[in-house]
Amino acid sequence: MPVYERGYRHWEPSGRAPAAPWWVIARRGILSPLKRRPFLLLLLLAWVPAVVKGTILYFSVQSGDLLKLLGGTWADVDAAGFFAFIERQDSFVMILLAIVGSPLIARDRAENGHALYFARPLTLFDYVAGKGLIALFYILVVTLAPVLLLAIYGYLVTSGATGFDMLLLTPLRATVFCLLTGASLSLVLLALSAAGRRTVFVVLGWLLLFSGTQIIARILSLFGGPWMRVFDFRAQYFHAGSVLFGASPRLDYPPLISWLLILGWTIGAWVFLRRRIRPVEVVS
């Protein structure tokens, strides 16, 4: 039948169903950095603290309270101890996301990717979900994944923790925290990436947001009191997360404020992405 005599017919190919577009984007973005050796080394380096914690856990069981005392939160197998571990992984999260996440949208904008993407059967949600999953994956690889393994390992080597805590509650807390904060961080990073076309500026913006706001907030709090810490971007996540893990609060105001701040900029990031991602090419 000639093409022009056909009406619209939905294409349903036979055989295995094709992958969802968000998964195609995510898969490509997750696998690409793994081909680079320096990046793999960085990932391995990000697992060193987990190995250290595992080793300390093992020897604290062997040698009793002395090493446990010396180890501090490294030797803790309670929820707060794992929360402290996630907190310590923050530098790796910052560096990995600067490398993997910064170019996610900026490069597409620079390379006319949006016109190519959106001339295909995918929606804005597919695109953002695919890109966001790439960032989220690498956040989880250096936070949630080691925590889950350490929780199982801790349950096996220590005698002080119950299976309910170590195998269910702590993993559940860590999963909820890492997924929520990871999704928020990913969206904020994507929004930053969508703001420019040059990756280097996105990296600088990200580092400023991650570390710069911490320095600025600390300086401001010297003059304006503890409330000035609301300008500390990253601290809000851990202050909010302290509720989930039953850990001591990180800041001097109610964690609810941090939750609201996080919610606010996450929604803001999504709104910005909606406005910014358009399948319009710029011809030089």
Add this chain to the structure above:
Amino acid sequence: MTEDARAAEVSIGAADPDAAPGAVLEARRVSKWFGEVIAVNGSSLTVGPGVTGLLGLNGAGKTTLFKLLAGLIEPSQGEVLVYGRRLRREVGLFRRIGFCPESEAMPDWLTGREFIALMLRLMGTPAPQIGPRADAILARLHLADAAHRRIGGYSKGMRQKVKMAQALAHDPDIVFLDEPLNGMDPVSRHEIIALVSELGRAGKTILVSSHILPEIETMTRNIVLIHHGKVLAEGDITEIRDLIRDRPTIVAFTSSDPRRLAAFLAGQELVVGVELDDRGRVVARTDHAVGFYRALPAWLLAEGLPVEEIETLDDSLQAVFDYLVGD
């Protein structure tokens, strides 16, 4: 799309009952504003199977109309229909569309084959078909040898071809080509023109945007002309030319008996003027070229008029364009 995939297609309901018959693409009173600037102003047009050229001066609204039709941007007013359906509301329709953008920016770190494979995956092509399809289209565009090289190392013409390849790899029914011949060497241009013409003859709907009129003319005589955000004309160049009544079509005849031919033509109602030029040709002017050409063979045979060559001097795309745009 393979035959088994085609066979597995299922109907999902009727298209818009008001859709123009035979129209693959249809714009209905479409307008697009960018802030205070109106890029496309209440334009309507239909595009059917075959090759259609979208023409316009820089800033005429050509690119905006092109992207509206391709579903890349939403109209501020009016609607764009593909097979009687609204494209951005049914993103599955994009599987039947191939889009080749104008911009030369490409993912330089990917090889040509990786790029085509990624684009095919995003199109929803089943995994087993991706490799063979990518190889086939790269071979068709003479890029097989460069398939495993990074796009960053491609020449301008090769980049243009790989853009074409991604637009055609999934065997779409509708293809949008935005300035497809930019940066190509003469041989590649010839190849692409032949390919576009072949696709048009095969029943695909091809919309080619270009500001280089002779290029369009080598691919098609069917055009849409846009000027100041409005569709000025659409259809066959000769038919459009025929409608420009204030500028009669000029036809030159080379004849062994030019005076007899001139005298005969001067007596015809469809002819508004006849003269002999300095090359001894009979130059006739008609304000109804279609009727003139229809009647001409019968006149020549009936009168036994000797004619060696007939040439229409001003129904070239350039002439039509200049008359309509007034530049």
